[in-house]
Amino acid sequence: MDKQGGVTLRERAFQTVKRHIVNGEWPGGTFLSETFLSELLGMSKTPIRSALDRLDMMGLVKLAPKQGAFVQELSxxxxxxxxxxxxxxxxxxxxxxxxxxxxxxxxxxxxxxxxxxxxxxxxxxxxxxxxxxxxxxxxxxxxxxxxxxxxxxxxxxxxxxxxxxxxxxxxxxxxxxxxxxxxxxxxxxxxxxxxxxxxxxxxxxxxxxxxx
Structure with missing residues (x-):
């Protein structure tokens, strides 16, 4: 599994995307395309997809099949x-x-x-x-x-x-x-x-x- 500094790429992708959401930099409704995240984080789409799947299970994003995800709007x-x-x-x-x-x-x-x-x-x-x-x-x-x-x-x-x-x-x-x-x-x-x-x-x- 690819690692950078001892941290897996999918873990780094997960933590980075989560931090942007929790910090309010990406508010509810923001569309996060796989291409955008791949370019931002400098990694392939495979760890990006893994991170988005995990964030979807947590309820922080909602997946758009084969496109990316939307940041969940918490009512x-x-x-x-x-x-x-x-x-x-x-x-x-x-x-x-x-x-x-x-x-x-x-x-x-x-x-x-x-x-x-x-x-x-x-x-x-x-x-x-x-x-x-x-x-x-x-x-x-x-x-x-x-x-x-x-x-x-x-x-x-x-x-x-x-x-x-x-x-x-x-x-x-x-x-x-x-x-x-x-x-x-x-x-x-x-x-x-x-x-x-x-x-x-x-x-x-x-x-x-x-x-x-």
């Missing part, structure tokens, strides 16, 4: 559905994990929060959005349940579009977001599952307030 209804799923999953994780995690888990969270600080200082919204995703994914991964981790990954890829929009609309939200992450981290280290659940619910609720 407010769809965003709300993702919101409800994420809320259920993360509040469940909060209840289960509070007071039960080891030092390595908290080191990973602390490292992530330190990188969030750097992203805010450099005014890098896209980087912050990705770190926000990782922070929440690490919490769900703490359940050590592959099915939950897989569901969380699918939700996050779609929900990122809504999360990014909240930060673009209000950059001051970055400071509020990281402060809430710190509170959630401390609550997870405590002994009050109900507190952790309330903090996560309020944190995710902010996106709903902005979008609706």
């Amino acid at each position: 407010l209804k769809k965003i709300l559905e993702f919101y409800e799923l994420r809320l259920s999953l993360e509040t469940y994780a909060a209840r289960k994990l509070t007071g039960r995690m080891d030092a390595a888990f908290f080191r990973r969270l602390d490292d992530n929060i330190a990188l969030q600080d750097e992203a805010i200082l450099s005014d890098d919204v896209s980087r912050y959005v990705e770190l926000d995703r990782e922070f929440h994914a690490m919490i769900v991964a703490g359940l050590d349940n592959e099915a939950y981790t897989e569901v969380m990954s699918r939700i996050q890829d779609k929900f990122l579009l809504a999360v990014r929009m909240t930060f673009v609309r209000n950059k001051r939200r970055l400071l509020g977001s990281i402060d809430e992450h710190r509170q959630i981290r401390e609550a997870l280290a405590g002994r009050d599952p109900a507190l952790t659940e309330r903090l996560i619910e309020a944190h995710i609720e902010y996106v709903k307030k902005i979008m609706f």
Whole structure:
């Protein structure tokens, strides 16, 4: 399999196209032809097709047979559905994990929060959005349940579009977001599952307030 720098071409194509979509550079309805992507990424259409198939399964694009793909337009209804799923999953994780995690888990969270600080200082919204995703994914991964981790990954890829929009609309939200992450981290280290659940619910609720 062709590789560049240890990364397969289809993985590089997938990550690059996904990043453009999540960053809002290619909004809903944008047509992505195989020829355009092939020229942009400097690779054949084979890894491009593989990447588009994967993005189609995630719901980020809709395939146009033998042509390319259209970036999916997420309706407010769809965003709300993702919101409800994420809320259920993360509040469940909060209840289960509070007071039960080891030092390595908290080191990973602390490292992530330190990188969030750097992203805010450099005014890098896209980087912050990705770190926000990782922070929440690490919490769900703490359940050590592959099915939950897989569901969380699918939700996050779609929900990122809504999360990014909240930060673009209000950059001051970055400071509020990281402060809430710190509170959630401390609550997870405590002994009050109900507190952790309330903090996560309020944190995710902010996106709903902005979008609706």
